Amino acid sequence: METDEIKNLIDIYISPLSQKWKLSHSDNIEIGCPFCKDEKNLSISLSKQIYNCWNCHASGRLLFLFKKFSNLEGLEKYISITKQFSHVSNFDNLFITKEEYKKQEIILPENCISISEIFANKHKIDYIIYEPYIDYLINKRYLDKFLLYKFNIYIDIKNEKIIVPSYDKLGNLNLYFSRGINDKADYFIKGNKNEVIFNEYLINFNIPIILVEGFFDGVRLKNFCPLLGKDLSENSLLFRKIILNNTPILLILDNEKGTIKNKLEIADKIKKYNSKHVIYIGEIKDNSYKDIGSIKNLDIDSFAFYEYNDELKFNLINKL
Ligand SMILES: [Zn+2]
Known part of the structure; x- marks a missing residue:
């Protein structure tokens, strides 16, 4: 049974x-x-x-x-x-307690198929059409099979896109992003990123959170949250939850001069609410890499962390 x-x-x-x-x-x-x-x-x-x-x-x-x-x-x-290939769910908000909750009405593109479903039916489907996408995720983005399953990644053959969904705590889809698999492929977000914490159910706000720009920057790190951009709005749910929980922040943006301004802005916004809020800025140790996602053996030790204080702020401003 x-x-x-x-x-x-x-x-x-x-x-x-x-x-x-x-x-x-x-x-x-x-x-x-x-x-x-x-x-x-x-x-x-x-x-x-x-x-x-x-x-x-x-x-x-x-x-x-x-x-x-x-x-x-x-x-x-x-x-x-x-047989839970995808998260088709809309059961009642059974366990919602004190937390603010706003259901997002997001639907995945028609005919997209999850990678767990593709693997499960490998011999029944035309697997070869999915191969370039899976190859991209494994060999260009360095995701392993566990991560493909964990994040329930989809392939949309018709639009030639990879789709990465975000779910709220009840399993309702609340946002997704899609992108092609070429280097300069376009990138598209469906959903309101300020109202959604990307895959919030996987994040623990009681321990330090790693904030990164994009999903693929953080996916191989523990307890990460993508900003889905280079800034963090004070109106966003993510910002409010960080302030509310006084969650220590490890901020890792791509290693380029242009992001210094973003690092300063994000750190100062948080410090405005609590000057003692713990924030570390992470820098890629091997500076031949600019893009975090391109580091093959990525883990937390790939970064050096510097506590954000007046001295670091001064040094960062001097680099602008
Ligand atoms: Zn418990």
Whole structure:
């Protein structure tokens, strides 16, 4: 039975070994919460495939739990059991509590297909037409299979685009961007980037966040959020949430002279609300690279971080 299989997957890939799930009633199980480490407060509804922690209020679709905490093996098994190729979801706002929430009405272009679905049907479809796109993501953007699944990347053959979607905490699509696979390909955002925190369900505001310009700059780093541009508006949800949570910021923009102004502006905007807000500016250590996304073995150690204070501000202004 499907729910038993899902229970086993949760047991193996999500729940810490010491904290086995227990049946509460018919269709609900409770496990230790991987977000707040509370011992038993995360309830999972197997029929609705959603989770909710009564301690830290983390909530969302079960698929997200697998994307965030499982390895590739567990995620693939979950997808194949539940046939959840895409996030077609519009269930009621079950667990919305205090947080501001505004549903965005965004629909993906017709006929685009997710890469997990392409892989799952590799032998039934005309795989070769998708190959240049997958090749681009893997060999030019250095994403591995896990990241392709985790971010649910789509291919739109008709318009010759890659589509990267963003979902809110309930699994509703709230924005996407698309781009071609040529070097100078155009780039298009559908949705209001000020009202949306890109894939917010994957971001923890209680630990430092890495802010980068584009999705592909940050996708291989932990706890990142793309600005989808070079600036951060004070009216944006992302800005408000950073201020509200006093979230330490690691700001990494491309290594070119033009971005110095952006770094100063973003840092000063945040400092305006709290002069003690912790902000570090990251610079690519190997300065033969200008574009973060082009670094093959990218990780946090690819950057040197400098705390933003009066001295650093002075040095940056002098470089303008
Ligand atoms: Zn929790």
